[in-house]
Structures are given as structure tokens and as C-alpha cells.
Amino acid sequence: MSAIYLLRRFSSKPFSRFHRNIFFSTFSKESSPPDLSRTTRTIFTQRSVSSSIWFFPQSKISPNRREFSTSVETNPTVKSFEKIHVQSGVIVERIHKNEEEEEETVSRVNVERKALREESEAEKEAWRILENAIVRYCGSPVGTVAANDPGDKTPLNYDQVFIRDFVPSALAFLLKGEGEIVRNFLLHTLQLQSWEKTVDCYSPGQGLMPASFKVRTVALDENTTEEVLDPDFGESAIGRVAPVDSGLWWIILLRAYGKITGDFSLQERIDVQTGIKLIMNLCLADGFDMFPTLLVTDGSCMIDRRMGIHGHPLEIQSLFYSALRCSREMLSVNDSSKNLVRAINNRLSALSFHIREYYWVDIKKINEIYRYKTEEYSTDATNKFNIYPEQIPPWLMDWIPEQGGYLLGNLQPAHMDFRFFSLGNFWSIVSSLGTPKQNEAILNLMEAKWDDIIGNMPLKICYPALEYDDWRIITGSDPKNTPWSYHNSGSWPTLLWQFTLACMKMGRPELAEKALALAEKRLMADRWPEYYDTRSGKFIGKQSRLYQTWTVAGFLTSKLLLANPEMASLLFWEEDYELLDICACGLRKSDRKKCSRVAAKTQILVR
Numbered sequence: 001m002s003a004i005y006l007l008r009r010f011s012s013k014p015f016s017r018f019h020r021n022i023f024f025s026t027f028s029k030e031s032s033p034p035d036l037s038r039t040t041r042t043i044f045t046q047r048s049v050s051s052s053i054w055f056f057p058q059s060k061i062s063p064n065r066r067e068f069s070t071s072v073e074t075n076p077t078v079k080s081f082e083k084i085h086v087q088s089g090v091i092v093e094r095i096h097k098n099e100e101e102e103e104e105t106v107s108r109v110n111v112e113r114k115a116l117r118e119e120s121e122a123e124k125e126a127w128r129i130l131e132n133a134i135v136r137y138c139g140s141p142v143g144t145v146a147a148n149d150p151g152d153k154t155p156l157n158y159d160q161v162f163i164r165d166f167v168p169s170a171l172a173f174l175l176k177g178e179g180e181i182v183r184n185f186l187l188h189t190l191q192l193q194s195w196e197k198t199v200d201c202y203s204p205g206q207g208l209m210p211a212s213f214k215v216r217t218v219a220l221d222e223n224t225t226e227e228v229l230d231p232d233f234g235e236s237a238i239g240r241v242a243p244v245d246s247g248l249w250w251i252i253l254l255r256a257y258g259k260i261t262g263d264f265s266l267q268e269r270i271d272v273q274t275g276i277k278l279i280m281n282l283c284l285a286d287g288f289d290m291f292p293t294l295l296v297t298d299g300s301c302m303i304d305r306r307m308g309i310h311g312h313p314l315e316i317q318s319l320f321y322s323a324l325r326c327s328r329e330m331l332s333v334n335d336s337s338k339n340l341v342r343a344i345n346n347r348l349s350a351l352s353f354h355i356r357e358y359y360w361v362d363i364k365k366i367n368e369i370y371r372y373k374t375e376e377y378s379t380d381a382t383n384k385f386n387i388y389p390e391q392i393p394p395w396l397m398d399w400i401p402e403q404g405g406y407l408l409g410n411l412q413p414a415h416m417d418f419r420f421f422s423l424g425n426f427w428s429i430v431s432s433l434g435t436p437k438q439n440e441a442i443l444n445l446m447e448a449k450w451d452d453i454i455g456n457m458p459l460k461i462c463y464p465a466l467e468y469d470d471w472r473i474i475t476g477s478d479p480k481n482t483p484w485s486y487h488n489s490g491s492w493p494t495l496l497w498q499f500t501l502a503c504m505k506m507g508r509p510e511l512a513e514k515a516l517a518l519a520e521k522r523l524m525a526d527r528w529p530e531y532y533d534t535r536s537g538k539f540i541g542k543q544s545r546l547y548q549t550w551t552v553a554g555f556l557t558s559k560l561l562l563a564n565p566e567m568a569s570l571l572f573w574e575e576d577y578e579l580l581d582i583c584a585c586g587l588r589k590s591d592r593k594k595c596s597r598v599a600a601k602t603q604i605l606v607r
């Protein structure tokens with residue numbers, strides 16, 4: 001986006017010095033910045049923000065926890081929040097310590113960590129690259145660029161801070177004991193959420209988080225310049241894809257920040273609570289949907305190009321489920337939030353039922369689909385989505401192992417996408433979207449299909465590749481997404497940290513260690529590529545960036561998680577049995593119709 005465009009945007013609603021002064025004089029070192037409404041222009045200038053400490057006061061660990069919504073409230077008259085308030089023992093312990101004790105503990109942990117483990121050369125280099133990737137705004141660190149490849153003459157938007165890319169960087173910093181950059185990132189992106197955005201005169205929903213942002217220096221007059229944050233909500237992105245996952249990642253990171261630092265004051269702030277609510281309201285808004293899954297266009301997540309993942313892709317559903325669980329934990333319950341909390345609980349329950357029941361495939365289920373009858377018109381049809389058995393791809397019949405299974409890539413009327421998508425499956429494990437048995441089975445499949453999904457370089461973004469006519473029709477003949485390259489079954493080392501978290505949750509860290517060792521052999525020598533190509537991930541990707549930040553950060557985060565299992569455990573969720581009991585459909589009470597959920601529940605629990 002050109003500077004001219006930027007200035008035009010400013011002048012569409014004049015932003016006078018007077019205005020700016022008022023805005024910045026409304027909060028002080030002790031108070032929080034105001035909650036910005038959609039109509040407030042949010043520009044921070046070098047001169048206005050003289051100190052980052054002033055703008056982001058260091059918060060203390062709150063001694064008393066308020067009521068959170070980590071509970072299930074099916075009946076609005078029953079207030080059961082306190083009763084089933086869930087917290088991990090580690091955090092309860094941390095929040096009762098005073099500040100000095102806290103600092104002492106953190107430094108002791110750091111010393112112990114150092115004493116236990118000597119950093120490898122690859123780790124040392126990775127830290128150097130990560131530090132170099134830091135983006136500063138008015139002197140404070142606010143994120144990391146997507147890539148820092150010195151040989152790249154056309155960085156496109158890789159010089160921006162991507163919300164999704166920053167997550168592994170943030171975790172690496174947090175696990176190292178550095179919270180400031182993450183806190184700044186969360187607060188600044190929150191301000192961008194209120195930005196007025198339009199694509200050809202159309203305004204996307206309030207609450208949308210940008211895909212990325214850039215710090216630009218704008219000349220005010222001959223002698224003065226100021227720094228501005230310039231977000232991209234998709235209006236400049238290739239293909240004009242909608243960054244649906246950004247808000248979900250923002251919520252996930254906000255919770256992780258609280259869990260790892262013990263600083264819960266950030267999520268308690270009114271503007272932060274409003275930010276969570278805006279994202280949730282956008283996700284939970286009524287539409288024409290028939291399913292509890294989130295309906296999105298193609299390319300609305302990590303795979304941000306046309307790849308036939310429009311509709312209800314697993315990646316979005318598992319991040320949505322995780323964000324719902326995070327929000328339920330973080331939202332303070334009061335009159336203004338109780339309806340939203342109830343909607344979140346209902347959605348969590350319906351979503352997990354839907355995914356567990358209809359997205360799951362293993363050898364038994366494939367055999368069932370193979371024998372499906374079609375054109376069933378009834379509420380209790382077996383083949384509810386009218387899937388024609390001929391859709392089962394030939395590769396799958398041979399590929400599916402006796403042990404193990406996975407969650408489908410996508411499900412729509414008469415359409416099952418049988419491709420295996422790594423991120424969606426890993427997050428289903430991490431968030432307990434899948435049942436305990438399904439989660440175990442996904443890792444069994446990973447083990448059985450190691451050569452296909454890990455091969456020479458972890459980890460395939462999806463499996464298998466779209467080839468021939470499928471590639472032509474589904475990708476629109478995309479030369480970047482040729483078979484076994486980039487999003488079309490390329491291998492992305494950044495996915496290592498998500499695999500590591502999933503393995504640790506399931507008590508199988510050795511799988512993650514094995515994958516990490518493979519990556520460590522090559523990443524530094526190969527200059528930290530964005531992705532690898534070919535069936536086995538043998539070659540550095542055709543158009544792959546080098547010194548890709550989330551490759552570096554994913555590697556470091558994996559290492560740190562494995563070295564700190566107690567920290568890793570703060571980032572995943574166990575099965576929530578209360579959720580399984582919620583059923584909001586009303587059919588339960590009626591004699592005439594049977595609720596299919598209730599009928600299937602026992603089955604789902606044991607699967």
C-alpha cells in the first residue's frame with residue numbers, strides 16, 4: 001500500500017494534533033489506554049508515545065483471581081462458575097506469590113534451564129536470527145517480520161508482521177522469559193482491530209484482525225516524520241483472502257501469555273475483554289449455516305491461496321474450538337457477557353460433537369462409507385451428507401493404516417475432503433476437539449505414515465498433493481502450488497512446534513524429538529527455509545524464502561517445549577466432560593423426535 005493511500009486514509013477523517021493530544025492525555029502511567037471504538041482513528045506517533053512504559057504499564061500478577069467463565073452454564077438461573085472453576089495447579093501456585101518471589105522463581109528457572117541444557121549451534125544461530133527479525137514501533141518491540149532473506153529483492157509482504165507467523169516467535173520469547181514484545185504485540189494488534197477497513201467500498205465485520213501489519217514512517221512536513229502501523233486486512237493480500245485465523249490466533253496467544261507469565265491483568269483489561277467479545281461475536285453471528293462449524297472462503301488461514309479448502313476446513317474449526325475454549329476461560333462473567341458465554345458453551349459442545357462424529361475417518365469408517373446408501377431423505381439417515389462412495393480416493397484405500405485415523409480436511413453436502421491436514425489434526429489434539437481415543441489414533445497414524453508426513457523434513461502441510469486435473473481445477477493451475485510444493489503438500493518446518501505440543505500432550509515426546517532431530521540436521525545448513533518440496537521433503541522449496549522467521553521460531557519453540565514440559569502443559573487442554581452434556585437443541589425434551597446427538601453420545605465417548 002502506498003504512502004499516498006495511507007495519507008488519504010488519514011485525511012478521510014482529519015486527525016488533528018488537537019485530536020491526538022486529547023487522545024493521549026486521556027490515560028496516564030497508571031491507567032489503561034481507552035477502549036477505542038470503531039470510529040476512533042488509531043494512530044500512534046513517535047512524538048505522542050514518548051515511552052513504551054508509559055503506554056503499556058507493567059502489570060502485576062493479580063493476587064486474587066476473579067470469576068472466569070471456565071464453566072458450563074446451560075441453565076441461566078444456575079450460577080455454577082465457582083463450583084467448576086478449573087485452573088492448573090502450576091498457575092494457582094504462581095499467582096499467589098508476590099512480585100519478588102515471582103522474579104526469583106523466574107530467574108531460578110532460567111538458571112536451571114541453562115544448567116541443564118547446552119544450546120546447540122543451530123539454537124544459538126536461531127536466537128540471533130529471531131532477535132534480528134524484531135520489528136520496533138516507537139522504540140518498542142512489537143513483533144517479528146515474516147522473513148529476513150538478504151538475497152530477496154522482492155520481499156512482497158514478507159517484511160510485515162503476520163499475526164499467525166508471530167505466534168511461534170511469541171512462544172519462544174515467552175518461554176525464554178521475555179514477555180514485553182508479546183504484550184506489546186497483543187495490545188497494538190488490538191488497536192488495529194478497530195481500524196476502519198474497506199475493500200472496494202465494502203466493510204468486513206467488526207472484530208476482524210488483520211493478516212499482517214507494517215510499521216511505516218510517514219512525513220508530516222519537511223522536518224517531521226512519524227511512525228504509523230499499517231494493517232492489511234486482506235485488501236492488499238494476494239487473492240484478497242480473508243484472515244479468519246488471525247483473531248483466533250490472537251485469542252490463543254492472549255491466553256498463552258497469561259498462562260506463561262502469570263500476568264493475567266492484560267486479559268482482564270476492559271479493552272482486551274472487548275476485543276475478545278468482538279472476535280467471538282463475529283464468529284458466532286447468525287448466518288445461513290446448517291452446521292456448527294465456521295463457514296469460510298478459500299485461503300482464509302495458513303493456506304492463504306486457493307487450495308479447495310473453502311467451506312468448513314478443519315484448520316479453521318480446530319483453531320475456532322481452541323479460541324472458544326480460551327475465551328470461555330478468559331471472559332469475565334457479568335451481565336453484559338453472560339449471553340455470549342452461554343453461546344460459547346453451546347457452540348463448543350455442538351462443534352465437538354459434529355467434528356468427532358462426522359469428520360473422523362479410520363479403516364472402519366472408510367469401509368462404512370464404501371457401503372453407504374445414498375439419497376436418504378430422513379432425519380435419521382446414516383449417510384447424512386449424501387456422500388457418494390465413489391468419492392473415496394483410490395490412494396486412501398491403500399494408505400489408511402490398520403491402527404490410527406485422522407480428521408477429514410473438510411465436510412460439506414456431498415463432499416468429503418479426504419486429505420490429511422497437519423495443523424488441523426494437531427490442534428484437535430492440543431485443544432481436545434477430538435476424543436482421547438481419536439487424539440491417540442492421530443499420533444498412531446503419524447507414526448505409521450512417518451515417511452509420508454515427515455520424510456526428510458517435518459512437516460507436510462497436507463497429504464497427498466493435488467495432481468493433474470485436480471491441481472488444474474482445484475488450485476486454478478497455480479504455478480506456486482504445483483504438486484508436492486508449497487501449500488500443495490510441501491513440508492513446513494514451522495509446524496514442528498504444533499506437532500511437539502500435540503505429542504507432549506499425548507505423552508509421546510519421543511516422536512517430536514525424532515522429528516526435531518531430523519530438522520536440526522538441515523535447517524541451519526539450508527538457511528532456515530520457509531518450506532521444502534517433493535514427496536519426501538528432500539529439496540528446499542522452489543520459491544521458498546530463506547531465513548523465514550516462523551521456521552526459526554518453530555524450531556526454537558519445539559526445543560523449549562521439550563525442555564520445559566511443565567510450561568508445555570499450560571498450553572493444552574484436557575477433555576471437558578461437562579461440555580459433553582450440553583445439548584441446546586431442545587429435541588431432547590420432545591417425545592416425537594429423537595436428538596441424534598444424545599443417541600450417538602455413548603458411541604462418541606468410547607471411540
Ligand code: GLC
Binds near residue numbers: 146164165301302304
Ligand atoms: C505465506 C503463507 C502464510 C504466511 C505468510 C507469511 O503466504 O502461506 O501462511 O503467513 O506466507 O509467512
